[in-house]
Amino acid sequence: MTNLLQFLLTGILVGGVYALIALGLVLIYKSSRVFNFAQGDLVMLGGFVTWTLVARLGLPLWASLPVALALAWVAGLLVERLALRPLIGQPILAAVMVTLALSYFFKGFTILLWSADRRVFPEFFPTAPVKLGEIVLSQHLLWTFVVSVLAFGLLTIFFWRTKAGLLMRAAAEDHQVAQSMGISVKGVFAFTWSIAAMVATLGGLLLGSINGVDPTLGAIGLKAFPAVLVGGLESIPGALIGGLTVGIVEGLAAGFIDPSLGEIAPFLVLLLILLFKPQGLFGLKRIERV
Amino acid sequence: MLPSGTYNVSYSQDMAIVRTRLQWVVLVAFLVALFALPRFASGHVLSVLNGIGIMLIAVHGLNILTGYTGQISLGQAAFMAVGAYTSALLTARLHLPFWIALPSAGVSAGAVGLVFGLPSVRIKGFYLAMATLAAQFIIPWMFIHVRADITGGVSGMVVPPASLGGFIFKSQESMYFLVMSVAVAMTFFAKNLVRTRTGRAFVAIRDNDIAAEAMGINLFTYKLLAFFICSFYAGVAGSLWAHWMRAINPDHFTLMDSIWYVGMVIVGGMGSTLGAILGTTFLRLLSELVMTVSPQIGRHFPVLAANILAALGPMLFGLVIILFLIFEPRGLAHRWELFKASYRLHPFAH
Numbered sequence: 001m002t003n004l005l006q007f008l009l010t011g012i013l014v015g016g017v018y019a020l021i022a023l024g025l026v027l028i029y030k031s032s033r034v035f036n037f038a039q040g041d042l043v044m045l046g047g048f049v050t051w052t053l054v055a056r057l058g059l060p061l062w063a064s065l066p067v068a069l070a071l072a073w074v075a076g077l078l079v080e081r082l083a084l085r086p087l088i089g090q091p092i093l094a095a096v097m098v099t100l101a102l103s104y105f106f107k108g109f110t111i112l113l114w115s116a117d118r119r120v121f122p123e124f125f126p127t128a129p130v131k132l133g134e135i136v137l138s139q140h141l142l143w144t145f146v147v148s149v150l151a152f153g154l155l156t157i158f159f160w161r162t163k164a165g166l167l168m169r170a171a172a173e174d175h176q177v178a179q180s181m182g183i184s185v186k187g188v189f190a191f192t193w194s195i196a197a198m199v200a201t202l203g204g205l206l207l208g209s210i211n212g213v214d215p216t217l218g219a220i221g222l223k224a225f226p227a228v229l230v231g232g233l234e235s236i237p238g239a240l241i242g243g244l245t246v247g248i249v250e251g252l253a254a255g256f257i258d259p260s261l262g263e264i265a266p267f268l269v270l271l272l273i274l275l276f277k278p279q280g281l282f283g284l285k286r287i288e289r290v
Numbered sequence: 291m292l293p294s295g296t297y298n299v300s301y302s303q304d305m306a307i308v309r310t311r312l313q314w315v316v317l318v319a320f321l322v323a324l325f326a327l328p329r330f331a332s333g334h335v336l337s338v339l340n341g342i343g344i345m346l347i348a349v350h351g352l353n354i355l356t357g358y359t360g361q362i363s364l365g366q367a368a369f370m371a372v373g374a375y376t377s378a379l380l381t382a383r384l385h386l387p388f389w390i391a392l393p394s395a396g397v398s399a400g401a402v403g404l405v406f407g408l409p410s411v412r413i414k415g416f417y418l419a420m421a422t423l424a425a426q427f428i429i430p431w432m433f434i435h436v437r438a439d440i441t442g443g444v445s446g447m448v449v450p451p452a453s454l455g456g457f458i459f460k461s462q463e464s465m466y467f468l469v470m471s472v473a474v475a476m477t478f479f480a481k482n483l484v485r486t487r488t489g490r491a492f493v494a495i496r497d498n499d500i501a502a503e504a505m506g507i508n509l510f511t512y513k514l515l516a517f518f519i520c521s522f523y524a525g526v527a528g529s530l531w532a533h534w535m536r537a538i539n540p541d542h543f544t545l546m547d548s549i550w551y552v553g554m555v556i557v558g559g560m561g562s563t564l565g566a567i568l569g570t571t572f573l574r575l576l577s578e579l580v581m582t583v584s585p586q587i588g589r590h591f592p593v594l595a596a597n598i599l600a601a602l603g604p605m606l607f608g609l610v611i612i613l614f615l616i617f618e619p620r621g622l623a624h625r626w627e628l629f630k631a632s633y634r635l636h637p638f639a640h
Contacts, residue, residue, distance in 0.1 A: 096362060101608040104611070222545075225420060263427070
């Protein structure tokens with residue numbers, strides 16, 4: 001029983017990180033119908049930029065986070081303008097391939113500037129594990145989870161309470177209708193990429209604070225793909241629930257069946273979802289028969 | 291477009307791949323040059339060409355699936371792994387001859403391809419890419435963790451050299467003849483496959499699957515057939531790879547490799563057999579160029595020296611793919627067609 005609770009809670013905490021990355025994916029997919037395979041690499045890049053500001057330049061966290069987010073904003077705009085916008089209206093393979101190519105590019109770029117070594121952040125959070133009865137939880141993970149959920153809450157408020165959020169929801173609904181209402185759909189795309197890059201940078205900081213940052217951090221994005229599909233590609237609450245589900249499945253599979261099974265459990269879930277409910281739990285069901 | 295002065299006056303002429311005497315001369319000269327090359331080339335050149343030949347087979351398969359049938363696959367390297375392991379297990383553990391192992395590798399990879407192609411019956415486009423992505427993680431995982439006693443787990447396994455009728459393909463040079471013979475045969479098959487009823491059904495599915503079904507094409511059969519052929523090619527490539535490298539482990543077949551193969555299809559031009567050849571050669575030579583140029587750049591910019599080799603490859607690959615997608619989505623094969631049309635019409639503009 002204690003074991004079950006332990007694996008469950010750890011799974012939920014890890015799931016919070018997946019959810020944060022999944023959120024970036026959902027934002028971009030919702031507005032522009034592009035699935036960003038490079039989200040994990042944006043996380044890695046954001047982690048390295050934040051590390052440079054914090055550890056290399058010695059800025060305090062309250063100063064370096066806004067700077068890192070501002071840089072992410074610019075990077076998001078650039079990526080959208082240079083790589084994605086010329087491909088609007090191209091076949092699906094182009095959209096899939098361009099973000100895969102971006103992922104390659106970011107990886108090389110990171111190695112060029114920072115080398116392939118692991119870089120460790122100074123401690124932001126207390127390190128002592130938290131004990132709940134017999135259950136031991138990493139304080140890092142706990143804080144990461146809290147920040148992830150906070151970011152989720154902020155973005156949800158942003159979507160439902162601000163004008164920019166309204167524009168984004170309109171563009172997600174239908175590009176042509178939004179355009180005819182005087183909304184700049186391209187502007188929304190650019191804005192979405194900026195927000196996704198910022199969310200990724202936050203994720204990079206959080207993940208980096210746990211294990212440090214290195215170029216393999218980009219692979220975390222792969223774990224977020226099953227999360228997005230479980231939750232549904234267009235659903236923001238779905239990203240949270242999908243992320244937690246994947247975290248729990250991973251934790252339980254690794255804990256009860258075989259530690260190595262944890263690595264691929266999310267992908268087994270992914271296959272099942274694709275076979276039985278491709279639109280995910282909360283995604284839009286498109287009526288189209290093949 | 292036909293060279294000027296050449297007309298189709300019979301059906302057999304219309305259907306021929308090689309239409310003029312000059313084309314025959316060029317084709318034969320190319321094949322002779324291909325097989326005479328080991329007399330003049332160094333071992334390094336041959337190893338690069340062997341790599342190109344093996345990848346070409348995998349890319350041909352992917353081109354049939356993605357370029358002709360329009361189904362996206364991000365798992366080609368995993369299917370190659372299935373072929374490589376099948377071949378390795380058959381020859382190293384069961385001591386079966388290579389001529390049995392090679393086709394078996396193709397068939398077993400094809401069978402696994404069928405399993406992961408099954409979702410294509412329900413889903414398409416991006417969702418299908420996800421299903422094959424799952425294959426890319428699940429298959430190598432199985433080679434590491436299920437029955438690690440026979441597959442060697444993480445450390446992989448040692449593969450005996452290929453042998454045919456007593457001849458053992460040990461050197462780069464002998465391997466070159468084997469790889470190129472198989473590559474030429476597979477190219478010939480790929481080129482002709484797409485001209486058959488099956489190939490036309492594939493193209494119909496790519497262009498509009500609902501219309502194709504309405505015209506009586508069984509989507510279930512043909513989509514799975516495309517997956518089978520694609521994975522069969524991957525399996526054959528994997529088998530050759532295993533006997534060429536003589537040691538395999540799951541790290542040889544990563545998602546990164548799968549993306550490279552899709553990149554080769556795109557750079558060459560989707561839905562073109564010539565494109566597969568051009569794309570594979572272009573990207574392989576590009577990465578070869580990176581290997582030779584990086585130390586030079588490192589010497590001029592010592593700050594970057596340590597990382598340039600690891601960094602330049604991925605950056606250039608990403609950049610090349612993005613540039614091709616934006617500026618020449620129909621790939622090198624399309625450029626070549628334009629060039630051919632212009633010199634055949636010379637000196638006229640149209």
